[in-house]
Amino acid sequence: MPFFAYKARNAHGELVQGVLESPDSGAVAEQLFNTGITPIEIAPTKKPALGGEGGWWARLTEEKIRSIDVQLFSRQLYTLLKAGVPIMRGLAGLQESAINKSFGRVLGDIRESLDSGRELSAAMRRHPEVFSAFYLSMVRVGEMTGRLEDIFLRLFDHLEFERLMRERVHTAMRYPMFVVIAMAVAITVINLFVIPAFAKVYAGFNAELPLMTQILIGFSNFMVRFWPLMLALVVGAGFAFRIYIATAAGRYRWDKLKLRFPIVGKIVLKGALARFARSFALASKSGVPIVQGLNVVAQTVDNAYIASRITQMRDGIERGESILRTAVTAGVFTPVVLQMVAVGEETGELDSLMDEIAEMYEREVDYELKTLSSQIEPILIVGLGIIVLVLALGVFLPIWDLGKVALHK
Template identity: 65%
Template sequence: MPSYTYRGRNSSGQEVRGQLEAPSRDEAARAVQGLGVTPLEVKAAAAAGRSIKLGGSFQGLFEEKVRHEDILLFFRQIYTLLKAGVPIMRALTGLQESAVNQGMKKVLQDLRESLDSGRELSAAMARHPRVFDGFSINMVRVGEMTGMLEEIFLRLFHHMEFERFMREQVRSALRYPSFVVLAMGVAIVVVNIWVIPAFAKVFKGFKAELPLMTRVLIGFSDFMVANWIYMLLLVVAAVFGFRSWVATRGGRYAWDKFKLRVPIAGKIVRKATLARFARSFALASKSGVPVIQALSNVAQTVDNAFISDKIERMRDGVERGESVLRSAIGAGVFTPVVIQMVAVGEESGSLDDMMQEIAEMYQREVEYDLKTLAQQIEPILIVFLGIMVLVLAMGIFLPLWDLGKVAMGKGG
């Protein structure tokens, strides 16, 4: 992984210099922000200062990646060890020896070596931006400054458990509609490639003029049968094109904004995302992170580019001297009930507690919406199935009925 040197200023205005490893310059800048430093300059470190391993470019392809569960387990275990009075170096050594994931084992080894060379734990974690996000790094830094490191690790454990729960809720919300759409798409393909051609042969045998709807169905079916390979290639290209588009900043923003507008499932995604925002902000605020810095870090954790942009605008408003309430109203993503709770929290000085309640409220609503998701989607599914049956009846079964009556008339 390439190394980058940075120059910036901390919250006290003092100039800070350092070096860290990151996949790209942008990731390095985000890692610096996670340390509570405003980056002024980030550039690649000199090649002489880095060791080059033979085949290193291919090693990363086969190296076991660190999963969310590995980080979750690390936070819980290191909290338990520190709580029991085990020195941090011994704790990291024990965790490294017991780690099953080889990628996590290497991360723990690098953390030990960094601490041994005089770095702080937060700075050592910042060398692995793909493993530890800016929010976690900043929280550990706050724990080091306040002497509450073990408590911070416990809070991060509960926070990541909540993050995983919300992420699974969003996937559950999108899984059923996606399955319904996929099933209907497969049904349309099967009907057009196998069912309609069989009826088309019957119609041609009668040599009668067919209704317009029947001719349209047969024409579309013939087109699919003749060009299915090109249509399959077009679908594959569309999938790859979509993934490449979503990987861009503008594409990710547009797609995340669209997900929030999807009927029924969109409101669940929005509530789950805002629950993660409220929980992250409550944790950062309760741990002593300044509001502006908390909003900057939380914006990176919501996993939705559209909501993240709204949070960054909230941060800009607070930087200009606006209250959190006024900035939240300007964001335009919170319900009046949430706005009222923010107002009460800010006025009473218990904003972190109110944000925690907001997160729990959104969590309850997401769980309820998921329980009733099938009931909400069934009417839409019935309407679409009814349309499909109506089209098939008008295009296929009515001509058969008419031709049957003609044949019976001739027989009489």
């Protein structure tokens, strides 16, 4: 995505400058407004260089900043602020002890920004590739309410939840992906090397081959002749798909389609609802207005389709509709969520009930992920069995037919 340099005024009328990565200038303006800053000027710019020493090779090989670095930073900063350590001294200590040197340079830049009079949220906003819009909005709320240390503790819990979700998904998908890749490699080897060898033997029989064998030999000949083209098409399709889902329309359609996938779709939906409930509860407990809260929560669900429905909820609430009515209209929430929203809105305990919804869906997602391999395994076994059956029939039917002919002679 392109980068935009901005000049803006904060709540105290002070000039704030920085660089943000966003699809367009309108999205930059919206992000600034959501964090309490009024933009004055927004212009395209190049990606900001951080550090820059060592030249392009050093920047290319430098250690990447991971989410765990931001998570640990949040927990450490909470501990320091709670102990009464001034934020400048705390950041200096964290910078010196940072294991990830790239993140240490980010902390150094934040310190320089604070020295020049910027607020912490404005200083962090200079690094959108490190701190998400939700993270920045929560820090901004902590500055406004004077509860910055509590915000960092809640952000640590939120990032821990996100990390566990990603790890569970990767663990659950490891076995199915290994089986699929192994099947693809086996099919390629058989078509490129095994079937051509059998085809030479069958050519000496001077007999009509079974239909299944003809199909296998025809497909094998096609692969042997055009495998560079097929490889180029597969690689090109992969790049085209990545470019497509990088667009707003492509990401929206792909995320909507993912919800319809068998087995995986319900896990994606429950995971998104768990993120929504956890983020909404966090924003609500931190004192974020509900309209602004929904706007930043939409950026945490990791699904463009559901995010658009949450944005639709925000628009409905701005028109004066109730949370329950807008949630029903959104059409993505389960009856359990809607019932809890109704009770929470009636009793004023919406944040607590959202926490319970998040815990419920976290448990369900955890169970679904633990049983994902066992759910996919029958499908993989059936698919593997069909492939083996087709190959066996295609390869051995001619030999079987020749054997019967020899017995009748």
